[in-house]
Amino acid sequence: MGGEARQQRYDDYLASVVGELLAHDARVRGIDVTAEVDGGVVHLRGRVDRADQLDTVRRLVGRLAGVHAVWDRVRVAGRDPVVLDIGCGDQRQYPTNIGVDRRRTPSVAAVADVARPLPFRDASVDRVFAVHVLEHLIDFLPLVAECHRVLRPGGVLHVLSPWWRHVNAVADPTHVRLLDTQTVKGICSGPDRPSWYPLHVGRDESTVFADLTPLPPGEDPDERQLARFFD
Numbered sequence: 001m002g003g004e005a006r007q008q009r010y011d012d013y014l015a016s017v018v019g020e021l022l023a024h025d026a027r028v029r030g031i032d033v034t035a036e037v038d039g040g041v042v043h044l045r046g047r048v049d050r051a052d053q054l055d056t057v058r059r060l061v062g063r064l065a066g067v068h069a070v071w072d073r074v075r076v077a078g079r080d081p082v083v084l085d086i087g088c089g090d091q092r093q094y095p096t097n098i099g100v101d102r103r104r105t106p107s108v109a110a111v112a113d114v115a116r117p118l119p120f121r122d123a124s125v126d127r128v129f130a131v132h133v134l135e136h137l138i139d140f141l142p143l144v145a146e147c148h149r150v151l152r153p154g155g156v157l158h159v160l161s162p163w164w165r166h167v168n169a170v171a172d173p174t175h176v177r178l179l180d181t182q183t184v185k186g187i188c189s190g191p192d193r194p195s196w197y198p199l200h201v202g203r204d205e206s207t208v209f210a211d212l213t214p215l216p217p218g219e220d221p222d223e224r225q226l227a228r229f230f231d
Contacts, residue, residue, distance in 0.1 A: 003205075011037040014066055018042060021060060028057050033074060035061065040068035040204060047075040051154055058211075062200040068209040069200055071158060072127075081126035084150070086114050086143075087133035093158075097129065114143055120150045127151075131160045135175045144187055148194035148214045156199065159184070159210040166206040184210045185230040188221050197221045201229040 018035040022028055031053055033046035042061050048054050058070045073081070073094055085097035090105045099108040100118070112119050115137055128147045134140040147157045162169035164178035181201050187210075188196045196212040198221065203209060215221060 042070045044072035068202045083127040085129045093129045118146045123152045126155050128157045135161045135177045151214050157212045161208050163203050163208050
């Protein structure tokens with residue numbers, strides 16, 4: 001069986017497991033959220049009354065083996081999330097995302113160099129997608145710090161980058177950084193930079209995935225959660 005066919009079958013399996021969890025787990029039963037799975041990424045859609053309900057769904061789904069990341073387009077208390085898609089180029093991850101790139105395309109709503117401060121207010125967005133962006137920056141920590149600044153408490157930064165051992169990491173001559181899951185550990189905590197709590201971190205044979213939520217100043221990530229994902 002080819003890799004793509006196997007992944008599709010596993011996605012179908014994960015979708016059924018997530019569906020059973022949403023239907024029967026007492027902690028989330030009755031919540032108006034549905035899920036689709038694509039390449040090990042679970043896409044949640046629907047609406048909830050409170051943010052903690054969505055947090056519970058994310059946490060339970062993220063515990064399932066084979067889930068690489070949990071993304072959502074879920075209304076919370078009647079409000080749609082504000083989502084940035086930085087370095088999106090010609091394609092946003094969701095059509096309603098706010099595309100941010102230094103090159104104007106039909107997908108870009110805000111023209112900005114992501115290597116410089118982002119043109120958004122503090123704590124003004126709910127999600128930030130950085131999909132195949134970090135590997136193009138010699139120093140991506142300032143961008144990560146900017147994502148921390150613009151995210152609201154409880155917001156999520158979604159990172160995808162080529163895994164350093166896969167050919168995709170070195171085949172593109174514009175890639176200047178190599179990443180591993182251990183790189184994400186360094187992103188989560190370090191001197192003189194904002195800290196992150198890792199909701200989910202993993203990889204497949206080609207890609208590193210990370211879902212990170214910002215921690216308040218002076219707070220470090222839980223060592224038990226770091227041990228879950230990192231050596």
